[in-house]
Amino acid sequence: MAEILDPILITALALNFVALGVSRVKGAVNAVALQGILLGTLPLLVHPEIHPRGIVLVVVTIALKGYVLPWFLLHAMREANIRHEVNPVVGYKSSLFLGAVGTGLAIVYSSTLPLASEHAGMLFVPASLATVWTGFLLLTTRREAIMQVLGYLVLENGLFVFGVLLLEAMPFLVEAGVLLDLFTAVFVMGIIIHQIGREFSSISTEHLSELKE
Amino acid sequence: MYLLLIVYPLVMGAWALAVPSNRRRPWLLPLGGLANLAITWWAVARAGASGLVSAPDAWLWLDPLGKLVLGLLAVLFAICSLYAPGYLSLRSDRPNRLFCANLFVMQAMMASVVLAHHLGLMWVAMEATTLASAPLLYFNSNARSLEAVWKYLLIGSVGIALALLGSFFLAYASLKSGLPPTLDFDRLLSQAPRLSFPWLRAAFVLLLIGYGTKMGLAPMHTWKPDAYGEAPGLVGALLAGGVTSCAFLAILRIHQIQVASTGAHMAHDMMILMGLFSMAVAAVFMAGQRDFKRMLAYSSIEHMGILILGIGIGGGAADGALLHMINNALTKGALFLSAGNIHRAFGSKLTDSVHGAIRRTPLSGGLFLAGFLAIAGSPPFGPFVSEFTILNAALAGGRYVTGGLFLLLMAAVFISMGATVLAVVQGKPPVDDGPGRFHDSVATGLPIVLFMALVLLLGLSIPAPLETLLREAARSLEARQ
DSSP, X not given: OHHHHHHHXXXXXXXXXXXXXXXXXXXXXHXXXXXXXXXXXXXXXXXXXXXXXXXXXXXXXXXXXXXXHHHHHHHHHHHHTOOOBOOOSSOHXXXXXXXXXXXXXXXXXXXXXXXXXXXXXXXXXXXXXXXXXXXXXXXXXXXXXXXXXXXXXXXXXXXXXXXXXXXXXXXXXXXXXXXXXXXXXXXXHHHHHHHHHHHHSSOBGGGOOOXXX | OTHHHHHHHHHHHHHHHHOOOTTTXXXXXXXXXXXXXHHHHHHHHHHHHTTOOOOTTOOBOOOHHHXXXXXXXXXXXXXXXXXXXXXXXXXXXXXXXXXXXXXXXXXXXXXXXXXXXXXHHXXXXXXXXXXXXXXXXXXXXXXXXXXHHHHHHHHHHHHHHHHHHHHHHHHHHHHHTTSOXXXXXXHHHHHGGGSOHHHHHHHHHHHHXXXXXXXXOTTSOTHHHHHHHHSOHHHHHXXXXXXHHHXXXXXXXXXXXXXXXXXXXXXXXXXXXXXXXXXXXXXXXXXXXXXXXXXXXXXXXXXXXXXXXXXXXXXXXXXXXXXXXXXXXXXXXXXXXXXXXXXXXXXXXXXXXXXXXXHHXXXXXXXXXXXXXXXXXXXXXXXXXXHHHHHHHHHHTTOHHHHHHHHHHHHHHHHHHHHHHHHHHSSOOOOOXXXXXXXXXXXXXXXXXXXXXXXXXXXXXXXXXXXXXXXXXXXXXXXXX
């Protein structure tokens, strides 16, 4: 099984760097959507004997992360009529560099955590931690509200990779709850982005700097 | 049966959505709040009578810690709901449909956090409280509240995402030890000594940071002054007393697992450090604070620090922390509601233009001052007893440095917070600009009186039923030490 899993995880890691390095918002949205779709297939590959309810969850996850949420974000962007260039606080080269350092550290740190024998040699843990790190980077170094939401989605993708190892611990109800929370969170954030666009005629969070000491 | 505690507020929320009249809708809140209090009372009493024990695989049940927090949430929500109609009639220019409905949804989700004995379910409910409260923060629909709600959502969601990763690590700790991976709290607790230590340690750090963000512990507190500063007083009271107590409960549950395994020391030191750091951050940012609602947010950061400090010290200090959770929530209720009234009466929340609150709004101004004295730890109010218990336990346990720093920081906060509070309360109010201004009334005053009466009662003597609840809860924290 590892021969299919590793290429998927490595592609997902590569997409982290696309999201960090791409200069157009739409490109980043597409990279994150593709990452969501690729990772969404993992439960089927890791647990081939998956329950039908699990298959429903896989389909919903892929539809949500690959199509619904990206469409919603692009729609919000069009509605707010904003610039399509990313305007990062930290430049692209530095972001990519930080992403690479974080990925390296994730690999080193995961090697200190003992894996269960059935997961030995798999890339799940480093891929998960590196993706979480990328999400953080996007959240903290991008000014556009949409890019910050994408950071949150990448972060969630990172969690999802780890969650695949633990499907038995996550009952259907809980997984559905996690998905519902994710959907609602992005939905609410989208509404706020819309309001920010109306209030400031731009969705750069630079304008959100009135509240401070 | 426990489902009723979650379903009932949800039904009331749906009802609030369906009521067309902006004027009549807020009256559902006291109705729902009081009925919810009655249901909670019944559930807590019943769980006590039957001596409910853990049923494996039951995801929702009321344990001693849960009883304590659930009771607190119900009282807080009931008193806040009494305040709602008076407040919303003053804000009749704003649509309150989402506001009323989301208050109920938030209460339902908080009850779910307390009842959940599956860490995944608890996580889902905790994230849902964040999402349900976002529209409440945006009630004023201006640029400032927009900024506050954005930070609240983003920082809150990221923090809680770390808590999910921590929960996964915990489940992996059981998988690594050859046990079936689980997020069932009671199973994890009973398997704790066998859990893989490196995973458990990493899980604890992530969970403390994650749920600590929701609690508002420094240095993950940055959303708090903005959110509490811009939220209506009513929402501030529920966030500072309710949501933070839920997040504290989540940390207590993780702490129980940690204690039941092996390495409690690392956890304790980390909690003490974080507690003192939160108190220090609060003391620094309260000095010269001109915005009295932001000041209350820093006070909340301070008291979250005290709670986590008490748990870190352990023993008698943990008992003190449980009592302090209740004292803090009730006092914060009084402070946020009276601050909201003063804000209404002066049209500002900056000490530049707010003076003489005790003259313009004698009741709210007086209660604001009393609330300050209570939260700062003056006798005869409740927080004095709980803070003294924590200090006493620290000194009795030979932690002189911790105890000394605790006292020092309390004193620093007292001075900084006192300066802002006195600036608000004393002096001559600016010239009254017209009759349309807010004045104290029974509808907006009585709930604050109720809060302060409870705070005073807890300072004089703790009622026997509460004493029993506290004892049981404290025992469940120590049970496996």
